[in-house]
Amino acid sequence: MNNNIKKLVEDFYKCFDKENKVKGGRQFEIFVKIFLNDIGFEDIEVTGRSGDGGIDLICYKRVIPGSNEIQEKYIVQAKKYSPTGQNINRHPISDLQSNEQENPNGRIFITTGYFTSDAIKKAAENSKPVVLINGADIVNYYLNHPEKDVMIDWTPRISENRIKSLIEQEEKEISVFNNCNNNIKDESIPKPISRNDIRARILPIPRQIYDEIQNFEEFEVECFGIKKKLKINKTRKYFGGITDYYKKAGFIGYSGEENKKSYWKFSDDKSFIIVELL
Numbered sequence: 106m107n108n109n110i111k112k113l114v115e116d117f118y119k120c121f122d123k124e125n126k127v128k129g130g131r132q133f134e135i136f137v138k139i140f141l142n143d144i145g146f147e148d149i150e151v152t153g154r155s156g157d158g159g160i161d162l163i164c165y166k167r168v169i170p171g172s173n174e175i176q177e178k179y180i181v182q183a184k185k186y187s188p189t190g191q192n193i194n195r196h197p198i199s200d201l202q203s204n205e206q207e208n209p210n211g212r213i214f215i216t217t218g219y220f221t222s223d224a225i226k227k228a229a230e231n232s233k234p235v236v237l238i239n240g241a242d243i244v245n246y247y248l249n250h251p252e253k254d255v256m257i258d259w260t261p262r263i264s265e266n267r268i269k270s271l272i273e274q275e276e277k278e279i280s281v282f283n284n285c286n287n288n289i290k291d292e293s294i295p296k297p298i299s300r301n302d303i304r305a306r307i308l309p310i311p312r313q314i315y316d317e318i319q320n321f322e323e324f325e326v327e328c329f330g331i332k333k334k335l336k337i338n339k340t341r342k343y344f345g346g347i348t349d350y351y352k353k354a355g356f357i358g359y360s361g362e363e364n365k366k367s368y369w370k371f372s373d374d375k376s377f378i379i380v381e382l383l
Contacts, residue, residue: 116263186218
């Protein structure tokens, strides 16, 4: 590894809170959510739960491009580790391999630092392999993908301001439902709505919601105070018949590039779904 990359990795590590270890770790988890999205993962959740066995994020990747049916589930551990300090050894890798709480298809360990040779060997075990991504891997990815325009000021050098801005923006995305003026509360599940979804007049269903209703042909949904039964497309996991919801939200005719947002939760008795469109 050349000295320039080493310096960039050290600068990258310094972007996360240096005084408060817990806050800095949380900031890195949120950055990892951005990184996972950039490398092609979907439905990414920063868990932030106690008793999750060390799982920091859960995400999904399509096995067959273009298919909404076949996805693999990954559990992710994210560790903010000094690139100039002690490297991550085999023990946290072993802990991740033994974690079966989420019944994952794969496991990923991501750090700002590096792994020992013993950790790399442990991660390569055929029974439960772990994908290892270190700080240099992250830096090199963004160096080779300038179109992402995420964290590199093209000198190149690490832009602490860019990373902090991204984290702040993502934190707002995670907590925006707290400011919604309807019934959406902390347990709400976010789901982006693309311009193509709007054009096709379909409402994509979050995986966590779909898992609960997949045995139904239709399910009752409330949005903007309008409650009605909507048919479920089980091939692509969406609701149809939602044109009036999109009209109320002002989505019809949208031509922008950014995704619109939806937030989902069940009613207290799970008899219907509440959706907020933003």
